Each structure stands twice: as C-alpha cells, then as structure tokens.
Amino acid sequence: MNFILQHTNAKTNARAGLIITEHGVIETPIFIPVGTKGVVKAVHISELEKDIYAKIILSNTYHLYLRPGIEILERSGGLHNFSGWKYPILTDSGGFQLFSLSSNCKIKQEGVEFRSHIDGSKHFFSPEKIIDVQRSIGADIIMAFDECIPSNTNYEYAKKSLTLTENWLDRCLYRFARTKNKYGYSQSLFPIVHGCIYKDLRVKSAEYVASKMAEGNAIGGLSMGETKEKMYEIIEIVNSILPKDKPRYLMGVGTPENILEGIERGIDMFDCIMPTRNGRNGQLFTKMGVINIKNKKWATDFSPIEIKSELNIDKIYTKAYLHHLFFSNEILALQISSIHNLAFYLWLVKEARKHIIIEKFSTWKQKMLINIQNKL
RNA sequence: GGGUAGUUACCAGAGCGGUCAAAUGGGGCUGACUGUAAAUCAGCUGAAUAUAUCUACGGUGGUUCGAAUCCACCACUGCCCA
Numbered sequence: 527m528n529f530i531l532q533h534t535n536a537k538t539n540a541r542a543g544l545i546i547t548e549h550g551v552i553e554t555p556i557f558i559p560v561g562t563k564g565v566v567k568a569v570h571i572s573e574l575e576k577d578i579y580a581k582i583i584l585s586n587t588y589h590l591y592l593r594p595g596i597e598i599l600e601r602s603g604g605l606h607n608f609s610g611w612k613y614p615i616l617t618d619s620g621g622f623q624l625f626s627l628s629s630n631c632k633i634k635q636e637g638v639e640f641r642s643h644i645d646g647s648k649h650f651f652s653p654e655k656i657i658d659v660q661r662s663i664g665a666d667i668i669m670a671f672d673e674c675i676p677s678n679t680n681y682e683y684a685k686k687s688l689t690l691t692e693n694w695l696d697r698c699l700y701r702f703a704r705t706k707n708k709y710g711y712s713q714s715l716f717p718i719v720h721g722c723i724y725k726d727l728r729v730k731s732a733e734y735v736a737s738k739m740a741e742g743n744a745i746g747g748l749s750m751g752e753t754k755e756k757m758y759e760i761i762e763i764v765n766s767i768l769p770k771d772k773p774r775y776l777m778g779v780g781t782p783e784n785i786l787e788g789i790e791r792g793i794d795m796f797d798c799i800m801p802t803r804n805g806r807n808g809q810l811f812t813k814m815g816v817i818n819i820k821n822k823k824w825a826t827d828f829s830p831i832e833i834k835s836e837l838n839i840d841k842i843y844t845k846a847y848l849h850h851l852f853f854s855n856e857i858l859a860l861q862i863s864s865i866h867n868l869a870f871y872l873w874l875v876k877e878a879r880k881h882i883i884i885e886k887f888s889t890w891k892q893k894m895l896i897n898i899q900n901k902l
Numbered sequence: 903g904g905g906u907a908g909u910u911a912c913c914a915g916a917g918c919g920g921u922c923a924a925a926u927g928g929g930g931c932u933g934a935c936u937g938u939a940a941a942u943c944a945g946c947u948g949a950a951u952a953u954a955u956c957u958a959c960g961g962u963g964g965u966u967c968g969a970a971u972c973c974a975c976c977a978c979u980g981c982c983c984a
Contacts, residue, residue: 558937560937563938567938567940568941586937586938589938616937619937620937622937622938623939627939630939643939644939669937744937747937748937749937750936775937776937797937798936798937799936799937799938802938803936803938804934804936806940806941806942807941809934820932821931822930822931822932859941
C-alpha cells in the first residue's frame with residue numbers, strides 16, 4: 527500500500543490524497559461503508575460499485591472468525607473471493623467488540639477470553655491470533671488489536687488500558703512482520719491511537735504510534751460518549767503528531783458533520799454504521815437535511831427522495847413510496863435507504879475532496895453544515 | 903321455534919364485585935441509533951380548563967357503600983337441534 531498526499535489546504539489541515547492498494551486506488555478523504563459480516567447489510571456489491579461509488583469496505587475480524595470461521599475463509603481464497611468484492615477491504619480487529627460485547631469478555635495482559643455471542647462457546651484472542659485471523663481473511667488494510675473504552679472511563683483505567691493497547695500493538699507488529707500474506711497481495715497494518723479523553727494520554731499514544739512508522743495510522747476510542755467538541759479537540763492534538771505523509775483513519779465516525787469537521791482537521795478515512803443502520807431505521811441523510819421517512823408527513827410527499835440528485839435510486843423513488851415501503855415492512859425499504867445514505871456519504875467526501883483541491887473547502891463546508899443538519 | 907356461546911378502547915383479545923381508563927398482541931404517533939449481537943430499541947396511544955374531573959367494557963333498568971364484572975328485560979352475532 528502507498529499513500530500519495532496530493533494537496534493540503536492552505537488554511538486548514540484538510541488533505542486530498544491517494545491510497546494505492548493492489549485492489550485499487552482510493553481517493554481521499556474517503557468514507558468506508560461497514561460490512562461487518564462480509565456484507566454491507568441490504569446492499570448488493572454491484573450497488574456498492576455502481577450506485578454508491580464505494581472504493582473500500584470494512585469487515586470485522588471477530589464476527590468473521592465466529593462465522594463463517596477461518597477454515598471457510600481460507601478455502602474460499604480470502605474474503606475478496608468469498609464475497610465477490612474485488613476492491614480494497616479493511617478489517618477491524620475486534621477491539622470494538624471487547625467494548626460492545628464486554629459482558630462476555632475477560633481482558634488480560636495475554637489477551638482476551640470471551641464467549642461467542644452466537645453460541646456461548648469459549649474463545650481466546652491474543653494480538654498474535656488477531657493478526658493470524660486477519661491474514662486468513664486477507665483484507666488490504668488490517669487493524670491492530672486494541673481495547674476500546676468509553677469516554678467516561680477514569681484516568682487510572684484509561685492509562686492502564688493504553689499501556690495494554692501499546693503492548694498489544696508491539697505484539698501485533700512483531701507477528702505481522704513474521705507472517706506473510708496468504709493470497710498473493712500485500713496487507714498493511716494500521717496501529718490505533720488511544721488515550722480516552724485525556725490529552726496527555728492521547729499525546730503519548732500518538733507519539734508512540736508515530737514512532738512505529740506504519741503505512742497508515744488510526745485514531746480509535748472516539749465518539750464513545752464524549753462531546754463532539756472534545757472529539758474535535760482530540761483529533762487536532764493527535765493529528766498534530768501523526769505523520770503527515772501517511773493516511774489517518776478516524777475509526778467509527780460518524781455523522782456527516784463529524785466527517786466534515788474531521789476532514790478539516792486532517793483525517794483521510796472514516797467508517798461508520800450510521801448511514802446503513804440509521805437508514806434501515808428510516809433515517810435518510812440528504813443535502814437539505816435529515817429526514818425520518820417514517821414520519822406521517824411524508825406519506826403524501828410525492829417528490830423524489832433527494833431533489834437534484836444524480837443518483838438513480840433518488841430519481842426513481844418518491845418519499846411517499848419509500849414511506850409506504852417502510853410501513854409495509856418491505857425489504858426494499860431497507861435497500862433503498864441504505865443505498866441512498868451510503869451514496870450521500872460518498873458524495874459528501876467526494877465533494878469535500880474537490881473543494882480541498884480548489885482551495886474552497888472552508889466556505890463549502892460552512893454552507894454544507896447549515897443544510898445537512900436541518901431536521902426536515 | 904328450542905338450546906347454547908358471546909357482544910370490552912382503532913383491531914384482535916384478557917379481565918369476571920373494589921388495587922380498572924382496563925393485561926397482552928397488532929395497528930398508529932414520536933424519539934433514539936457513531937470501528938453493527940440492531941429490518942433494532944424506547945416512549946406515547948379515551949377526553950380535558952390534565953395531580954384524586956368527565957366519558958367509556960352492546961342498550962335500558964336494577965342489586966350493592968361500590969359493577970366491565972351479579973340480576974332482569976331488550977337488541978345484535980356465532981354455533982347446534984327442529
């Protein structure tokens with residue numbers, strides 16, 4: 527994997543670049559649709575490619591390890607072959623699941639003992655195991671094993687957790703350096719900055735991560751309950767330390783606003799479940815603001831989902847029809863909403879990139895923020 | 903004609919003397935959702951000049967301190983027998 531920094535905004539830290547992988551080139555800033563179990567829920571691969579213009583998708587080590595399991599992934603020739611997605615893939619390490627499924631986990635220095643949420647069976651994840659599993663999945667970008675903690679964690683635990691995450695990072699790097707890819711193309715390992723909401727821990731972590739000279743770096747443990755202002759502040763601190771010539775990935779974020787603010791502060795990659803999950807739950811992100819399509823007022827609105835959209839799906843279907851599909855419990859409702867929202871997110875970062883390159887990012891961002899945050 | 907079971911909020915349906923404006927589903931309304939155990943979850947859903955008021959469990963009348971709940975008659979519905 528290579529990163530070419532093409533342009534940095536004169537007044538802000540917003541950047542435009544290229545991530546070059548063996549499965550394709552990704553223009554940054556980029557949004558990564560989340561496909562936890564090797565599929566972006568309710569979205570077909572051809573839709574990802576032709577309607578959404580997705581360039582890379584994310585899957586999850588924990589979930590794929592439990593199902594379908596490593597053997598099937600290896601026999602299929604890796605996740606690209608297995609899923610049919612021939613463009614870049616990034617896998618999350620499963621660190622987030624230690625947080626979201628924490629009731630099933632016992633975290634130790636050596637690794638994590640956990641019970642499967644599917645059948646309750648006992649398993650053990652070490653940093654080494656996480657690298658091995660990610661080798662078997664075969665994503666282009668793989669993530670270090672980290673502990674993800676909520677923003678209200680006390681300083682003592684956050685400090686202890688960071689030490690653990692740093693120790694795990696070293697073990698991930700060691701294992702990564704001593705293993706090979708399984709399917710003939712290279713993989714890149716991204717370390718993850720932690721430190722909760724504590725500035726000194728974030729600085730320490732960012733310096734530690736930067737010292738590893740990885741091919742790209744991630745910021746984790748944000749939007750875990752802290753205010754957005756706090757999150758932006760931490761992004762600024764961390765990005766002032768992370769190397770400029772490598773891509774910076776803000777994990778799990780976020781709202782369209784979060785993404786624009788992140789881009790302004792020098793983030794190149796984002797992922798979030800929001801466009802898909804919220805879409806499935808009836809929330810649509812549009813250029814004019816947010817729509818809850820289940821609200822009664824849309825039942826008789828026969829205008830397109832998004833006015834002035836080049837997206838086919840927005841031209842074909844009206845708000846009233848989509849409202850009807852939700853109320854009729856039709857699968858197509860989830861498909862349309864997911865495609866629309868992902869296409870909106872990808873459109874947003876593409877426009878951001880365009881405006882960074884022509885040095886009009888700030889004014890464009892201000893204008894966008896006014897519109898996209900409306901509640902329609 | 904005889905017998906029998908029923909009639910409860912938008913719908914289905916529990917309640918069978920007080921703690922009932924009435925369980926539970928469904929439907930409807932409104933929120934929430936940030937590296938996905940999420941096509942999920944939460945709240946509201948008789949009215950109001952809204953903390954103990956009114957109107958409501960088919961209708962009318964009665965028993966009782968008190969009735970959706972007991973009694974009488976009436977209306978309607980299902981089933982069975984002629």
